Amino acid sequence: MARRPEPEGSKSRVARHRVRALAEGLRRVEITVPANDTRLVKAMAGVLRAGGDEARRVRDAFAAMTAMEPARTGRDLVAFLRASPLVGEDLVIERDGTTGRPVDLK
Numbered sequence: 001m002a003r004r005p006e007p008e009g010s011k012s013r014v015a016r017h018r019v020r021a022l023a024e025g026l027r028r029v030e031i032t033v034p035a036n037d038t039r040l041v042k043a044m045a046g047v048l049r050a051g052g053d054e055a056r057r058v059r060d061a062f063a064a065m066t067a068m069e070p071a072r073t074g075r076d077l078v079a080f081l082r083a084s085p086l087v088g089e090d091l092v093i094e095r096d097g098t099t100g101r102p103v104d105l106k
Contacts, residue, residue, distance in 0.1 A: 018028065026049070033041050048055050
């Protein structure tokens, strides 16, 4: 199928829009979802883009349903450990008292 020629200057408008969006802290993301979920995903993206309390609620709900990223700071590590399903369990962790085995390093 032959592509229609784009109107003069359309690429520069798109490029300017993308530069402006990036400067505002937005990122373009392409995803593939089932056709039935297209409207839902677009609506959620709109809520997140708008910000505010509703965006925070959407982020919190999805953060609880998805895997957490690896901890990069001490604060992230503490948050990860506090979210562990083992919180509140009485764990007894003891180190093996043996001296190990001899190793020949020659």
